[in-house]
Amino acid sequence: MTSLATPVLALLDGVRPAEEEKQLLAVLSRAAPLLIPQQALKGIAQSLPASLSYAVLLSSPADTSAACDALDAGAEAVVASANDAPQLLQSGVPASRLILHVDARTSTSLPELADNGVAGALVTLPEGLSASDAQTGALVAQFREALDSKQNGRPVFVEVASAEVPTLDDVARLSQLGASLVVKTSQLDLVKEDKAQSKQGTLDLVGALVSPLKSDRADGLFPTTVVASSLGTSLGLVYSSRQSIRESLLTGSAVYQSRTRGLWRKGESSGATQEVVRLRFDCDTDAVEFTVRQRKGAQHQGFCHLTERQGCFGPLAGLAALESTLVSRKESAPKGSYTARLFSDPALLSAKIREEAAELVEAKDEDSQHVAFEAADLLYFALARCVRAGVSLEDVERSLDAKAKKVSRRKGDAKPQFIQEETKKDVSTIASAPAAPSAAAAAAPSFHMTSYKLEDVDDKQRTELLKRPSIKTEAVMDLCRPILKSVKERGDEALLELTAKFDGAKLDSPVLRPPFATPDVLAKIKPEVKVAIDQAYKNIYAFHLAQKKTGGNIAASQAAGGKGAELQAQTGEREDDAVLEMETMPGVVCRRFARPIQRVGLYVPGGTAVLPSTALMLGVPAQVARCPTIVLATPPRKDGSIAPEVLYVADRVGASCVLKAGGAQAVGAMAYGTAKVPKVDKIVGPGNQFVTAAKMLVQNDTDALVSIDMPAGPSEVLVIADESSDPDFVASDLLSQAEHGPDSQVILVGIALTPEQLGRIEYALDRQARVLPRCETVRKAIEKSLTIIVPDRAEAMRWSNDYAPEHLIIQAAEPEEMARGVINAGSIFVGPWSPESCGDYASGTNHTLPTYGLARQYSGVSTSTFEKNITSQSLTADGLRLLGPHVVHLAECEELEAHANAVRLRLARLAQATSSAAK
Template sequence: MLTLSSPVLPLLDAPDVKAELLAVIGRAAPLLIPSSLVSSLSAEKLSLLSSYLVQADASISSSQAADLLDGGADAIVLSANDASTFLDGEQPLLPLERVVLSLDSTTAASLPAYAEKGLAGVIVTLPEGVAIESSQAGDIVGSFASVMKTKDTGRPVYVAQQGAAAPTPKTSDAARLFSLQSSLIVPTSQLSLDSSRLDFVDAFLSPLQSDRKDGLFPTNVVAAALLTSLGLVYSSRESLRESLLTGSAVYQSRTRGLWRKGASSGATQEVVRIRMDCDADALEFKVRQRKGTTSAAHAGFCHQSTKESCFGPLEGLAKLEATLKSRKESAPKGSYTARIFSDEALLAAKIREEATELVDAKDEDKEHVAFEAADLLYFALARCVRAGVSLEDVERSLDVKAKKVTRRKGDAKPQFTTAPGAAQKADAAGAKPVNGTTAAAPPAAVAASSDPNAPILMQSYIYEDLSTEQRAALLKRPAIKTEATMELVRPILKSVKERGDAAVLELTAKFDRAQLTSTVRRAPYATPDVMAKIKPEVKTAIDRAYANIYKFHHAQKVTGGNKPASAVGASGVAPGTGEGEDDAVLEVETMPGVVCRRFARPIQRVGLYVPGGTAVLPSTALMLGIPAQIAGCPTIVLATPPRPDGSIAPEVLYVADKVGATALLCAGGAQAVGAMAYGTESCPKVDKIFGPGNQFVTAAKMLVQNDVDALVSIDMPAGPSEVLVIADEQSNPDFVASDLLSQAEHGPDSQVVLVGIALTKAKLQAIEASLDKQAKALPRCEIVRRAIEKSVTVVVPDAAKALEWSNAYAPEHLILQCSNPEVIAKGVLNAGSVFIGPWTPESVGDYASGSNHSLPTFGYARQFSGVSTGSFQKHITAQSLTEEGLKGLGPHVVALAECEGLEAHAEAVRIRLAQLKGGK
């Protein structure tokens, strides 16, 4: 709900507004943005705003308006002409509580009806020549505020002045309008942070009136999360100005003057938002507390270092969050609390257990419901704290969801629906699984997933029994929720962009718990002490994988147009530098005297992200490093997160040496992506970033590729790992089950699909029995179970239908465990990588066959290829013409240029043709 919170509503009237001004506006007021300018604002600039409204142009549709609201706008501003189209009727196209009407003083006849139904606010344009200080303006504004009941509801009235001849806005105008329960609209081009134009800070502070002898304003300081009160202080106009301009909290001490919070201890406060109360004599500071750096510093606000708040200890969820954060850092080894944070399976099981007990609690027993809800909140918050997610992050995600006006149907996911035959993944209308289970797992099945003896089963369907809608639903992946993740990632990228190595070191200490003194290492990486830590058989395996991958990727190298480089010899020994290979070109004489050329050049600076930390992934380093090495990229930055002790897996260090990495960035997550995208004091900036990662890495890659300040591209969009296996009656059940599980163990969100060609019930049961047996023997059984719970088998009548299903799904990995696999492989249109025949498990491609394991997921195999040597190259074209060539081609170029009205293009040819003619 909109409220009148500022005497000024800035109107964005040009896309090049400075970020400094936007940041100050974001701390104090909403921003009004024309719909034509929304897309021109970078994500970074948009993130500076606490709230914004979008002024719709005349051509906007209801779906476009809804998309803007879903994207984060607090309200859509509609003209009087559009009101009936969008708002009238039994079911308005847009919710009234998210709409602001823009009217002039003569078109307000319908306003009372809309206001009565909950209209969010109104913009009134004063008649030309009516000054804000005039009584006529007061009458007009007062009548609109009365209709909107602004004094009681807070619903805003915004006031605009008419035409290009409108007088320059003054601070006194903002103060007068605020006294009339309204706000002045001022174009950003007329605002400044000094006296050169209307000073935004002065205008924002203009209504403030102190009732104290010292002229100070009581200020309530609240935490950004849960709005927990931290203390009561005082502000002056001077301290307010500095707070707004710097973004760090500054208050006015009644005895010592300006109090810059945390100046000595480092326990500063980031200003999120400043608001004044309804009669403009008191303030609220919404802040984010930063922990200090000195021994005396603390994360609280109170001058007594043991307290977070001057009003005593925290309570409720705020207290629980603080307690869990403390216990995460200091819980005794082996204690239950330590297990909660270290044992992923235990925490997952407790969340499921408490959720089930809350569902089963009787409505009549309110104490029992509260008791079970408290238990669930405890473990849910522990899950958040373990991931470094705060209550503020959760609230921000809730706020994003609350702004959406288009909603999904809201049915529960299939495995959590509560009645047999209810909504399933394939839709509710009669899709009956053939293996006796229900895709709509009933409560018993959910509880049983924590039981190690419960069967681990995929949900199986008969193709012919499914409707068109059900087939389409089964082909869909679960939605990836990126908005909330991006909100968490943006400040990380911003910090790295602005503070470089210092930010990377801080974030590495926070997220990876590694205290480093430097972010980057240089070669050599595989020192004797590193090599001593690698098992001989692992080194041999890395060497074999390197040779195979090098051989296949070297054969892909494009040296000119379509001509690949010569392959590595049968020995598997890598060739030398291949010096001179890049000189070859594709050359075509398109007509006499006109020659066109195309040649390949390596991308100069590439970044390779190798997930790590607790994992050891030399295979990813090989898959990314070898094609970069073969392409001849001069700068190769390999990023991987360090272990808590600051070390890097020795196997990864060995690979870094083998592929000739220029620098090793000891960082993970979004901070590593930011360091490579923007460059830091020690980390070279790159031009393209490759590699898989978690949701934060993926979100960071998506954000930096759209940031013009980064000028960086990425390899491909990313989603969870996935496999589709096509099997028939001749397939080996143990082989099929093992291939399905090889992807399921990646994570609970892994996508696993079995397409059975005319499988009998006996064969299907044999596969299911083997899958259950093998899964229960795996150390990651709990993760596998969660992935398999939402996986499906579809039994199709023949190989043609199997291929049709696979091509529609476009899997990352496609495994052909069926008769005539080579023949079927010829029909594959969409897949990341294909594994042909019973002796080709997916694992060989992941590690050592030679093909690349960095592949498109989430259906992107329809338009993306996996990583290859070509991914690290770009192509340049050239052309050269002789005199005769220009004589033959020139007149055609002139004709086309004149057709397009580009005279300078035509003249560039004419002048040469004239020279040739004169020369004769």
């Protein structure tokens, strides 16, 4: 938040007389930010100047809705305690818009929070410590290092605990250290003359703002660049003094310092005055930047006093020049001219905007000049529309900035009348576009994967390329701990509060009970979707039931004499339960058999998303394993409802209840149990970083006594391709993974691909990506993606096994043969007709798979995920006679006499029986 990083942060702490407050806010809007307590925001929001940068100091405990509302309304950031940070982050407040309010002792834990991307820190000094103390300097340095402020500009604000009014020296001292001083607005004074005294008990605001300035010139002046408020166009270079800056800030009119004539009040004689929008200092505080807006009504609108042009460096160009021309033409265009028609005929202008938008959409991506040509036409008519309505480029930029500050986003889909025809075009474009790129398109595709040749990669670089991006697990765990503690201690009450904060849903009860597939629910599901769910259920059930039948090695049981039926009678095993049974030596029979985990929790991500596929992948194997209690947790929508498709799956898999909650709070409810949520013994399912961190925490909590399926990271795919691969197929598989999220990992391993062959794949990738609804998400994932060209099939498989991908797609010659060489992978998709999408939805295999390289030691979810295996042994008397002496010797070796004695007693009894029988 570099816009907040100025020498002074003004803290609103009381109401001044209306006119005095208005003047103070005007000065702050030109040079310094304001910190507004949450309770004061409502009363002052309407009177804030549009250009004022401000942050909101949240009350504690933080209200997430109020935080989001403040950011949506235009606040640069919200300031909250470290304790409130977890719920704010989970509720959608970006870390980059969150300033932590901490005391001096918090610096030790700040690096983890800084790694999470927080915007800065507001530090309250210990009682008795002033801004000028040496200890304060050490603390500021510590916090700046923790935030890496030198690299990224994250501000450190310092609040002095005492009620004493700070001095200009305090401000300058902290500014020199790289921090800003928090000063209450009741302590600020607007002094008109430089070096004049402020009122008793106040601080000269302008003096404080300019106190860090230093000049290396003999005359003490500061080089000053002047830029236009619209598009930041440079107008010229002048000089400023402390007094000219003071006048500019206090009056709002640009005042500079002439090296020969003294104060230069711009436009005083010509009328070409300038309104000061913003004043900033450069990084080493020896130069100044004025952002100005030329006031209307002057004889001429130029800045340059020699040429009367708009800028000293020559005429405007680009959009700024076009805006100036259109404004001039609107006022004086010749009657009957085309421009005059545009302004006088709304229907013509509207038609031209639609025409040019259509032509831009239809322009071919590979013809960059044509795209630029059509975009220029559209911008011309769009700007004419703005000028006709009296809207400037600055107004448009202000609107863009306001939209960028919003954290509550609309879904962003196009209106039905625009999307229907375009969808048809897009699908046909993907299917029918040529496979070979033009020379221009192949040379510089917009969606481009960084490419390496294995022969050019040394061992150190290979290790780096095989790494995944670092996940700051500890920092996320720190955010989850208070959430889990709250659910553990307060149960349903905490669960309902957290669901309201994080999911925006106010519920009467956190759970739904069966039946779930009510007529109302079924009526909301498209018939074709219901049929698809039914087919997916059938395939997944069949494959996971087969795992149960073969998981215990029936062949071994039959080879041991077929005694499985005997155990089935004793234990109630079903015919489809596999039992491993074998006689390890005469009279010694060992068995291994599965039992369902009694209570399981299934986490299905949701909220705005609809993920019946994940509900199937978790619910079906739990049903096949015959788990008696199945809790399906999924975040509710804003209205408290659950996607009907997910409810239908919950009904099909026999869920005991549906928990309407997400995130760490859902994990906590299942791990510890509440009055309404059954406690579970194992939690299974994917989720975001908060879900993963919460799962890892509860599995290590002895109060929870719960296990999890596996840790999780971003989704990933590795595609192996060679000269026989279809470029469109390869590209589509890479993109199907990239659209999961910007942190998705996408790897292409090309076997001896030539630049031309690789170019065809990249062209197909670029062409397909451009028409995807999640185009920008895909772009971010592809930017971090990797292509590695290897010389042969053996090296391709070696790279894949070293990487251990979640999804491995083999689109190369003899794919089945290559698949035999796989050692590490979550799931393999073999051949050109096996897209990953089939495994994700309906082929029968499970799509909950190990990521982040964990395929080296973890399997994907299966029927056995919901079972534990029990072993048994039964020995006959003859078996004990044979085995017993060996056991005694081993027990004696380990000096465990009780163990040895348990066998000796029995052997002695058998010996006595034998002796008696002999007599």
